[in-house]
Amino acid sequence: MRLSFQPPATLPSLFLILPSLTAALGINCNDVRHDGVHWNLTPLDGPHIIYQIKENTNTIRNTTFSINFCTFLERPHHVPTDEQCPSGTKVCAIERLTNKVENVTEITDIIPIAGEYSHTIGGALDPKWTRLKSSESSADRNREGVRLQMRGRRVHGQDQKAIVEFLCIAKQGEKTLTAEDEEDHKYGNAVDDGHDGTIDILSWEDEKDAKVLRLQWKTRYACEDVENEGSSSSGGWGFFTWFILIVFMGVAAYLIFGSWLNYNRYSARGWDLVPHSETIRDIPYIFRDWMRSVINTVQGGGSRGGYSAV
Ligand SMILES: *[C@@H]1O[C@H](CO)[C@@H](O)[C@H](O)[C@H]1NC(C)=O
Ligand SMILES: *[C@@H]1O[C@H](CO)[C@@H](O)[C@H](O)[C@H]1NC(C)=O
Numbered sequence: 001m002r003l004s005f006q007p008p009a010t011l012p013s014l015f016l017i018l019p020s021l022t023a024a025l026g027i028n029c030n031d032v033r034h035d036g037v038h039w040n041l042t043p044l045d046g047p048h049i050i051y052q053i054k055e056n057t058n059t060i061r062n063t064t065f066s067i068n069f070c071t072f073l074e075r076p077h078h079v080p081t082d083e084q085c086p087s088g089t090k091v092c093a094i095e096r097l098t099n100k101v102e103n104v105t106e107i108t109d110i111i112p113i114a115g116e117y118s119h120t121i122g123g124a125l126d127p128k129w130t131r132l133k134s135s136e137s138s139a140d141r142n143r144e145g146v147r148l149q150m151r152g153r154r155v156h157g158q159d160q161k162a163i164v165e166f167l168c169i170a171k172q173g174e175k176t177l178t179a180e181d182e183e184d185h186k187y188g189n190a191v192d193d194g195h196d197g198t199i200d201i202l203s204w205e206d207e208k209d210a211k212v213l214r215l216q217w218k219t220r221y222a223c224e225d226v227e228n229e230g231s232s233s234s235g236g237w238g239f240f241t242w243f244i245l246i247v248f249m250g251v252a253a254y255l256i257f258g259s260w261l262n263y264n265r266y267s268a269r270g271w272d273l274v275p276h277s278e279t280i281r282d283i284p285y286i287f288r289d290w291m292r293s294v295i296n297t298v299q300g301g302g303s304r305g306g307y308s309a310v
Helices: 010-024 171-186 224-266 277-309
Strands: 032-034 037-039 048-055 059-067 089-099 104-115 128-131 145-151 160-168 190-192 198-206 211-219
Touching (some): 104 160
Antiparallel strands (some): 048 059, 059 089
């Protein structure tokens, strides 16, 4: 027996590559998963901007935080390159200092806090999702939502990190919160994005291993019951996609293995290599005949129906 079949190396390794491929694509907002819970955060896609103002006697420090965690922040052409974060950025801070005496404003710092730079200047986004209810901290366990941690590159010799906490607020709670947000808005540390909820800056400071921006995003899309409405259908699609993929790979493996067998055992060449090559070659004719009979049945059935009605 010469049956020392070695499966082509590409097949199993493809299965290993797939998860890392999706990880490389970054964040899939419509399919956020952790601990068996699914969220769809797609409605929060797009850029969101929060200002933090610190006023002293002579200066105003105005920090603009921009976040687009689903896709990436755009880099408008009319803004000079050195006044923006690099491409691939998801969270960016731009600091402007106004000298009240001289009445001049200048950009004093640009910090890309989180982004995917592994293919350009280096530094991976490395996104991590944590369901608050299954978090290690007991304070989190009473709350509903999900936390996203993102990384990027070192800036000023320091690692950077953004941690966004998506907190569930019930629909009726959204209204009372809006009143509070008006209050917050005066201090410039919250944005009310209408249906998207509100974003607050909790802190932006040096922590153990990095400088960390902590944001809290109150939104109903962080609620676990909201996502569950849509999860069955998207879960269904996920299964269907995998099913197709597996069937496809099965057929491919069968054809490759069969061809290899034919090659080795029967020294087949060309078309004869392919298993069931006659059947495969006949498929167009079988299909044509089948279509003809379907058409005949439909037409015949229709006219017969016509006669019997008379
Ligand atoms: C802070 O800077 C942004 C961007 O330049 C500007 O739109 C906003 O009005 C500024 N806020 C204050 C209070 O100066
Ligand atoms: C600062 O300068 C701007 C124009 O550059 C002017 O519109 C504004 O009134 C000035 N503010 C003060 C306080 O002088």
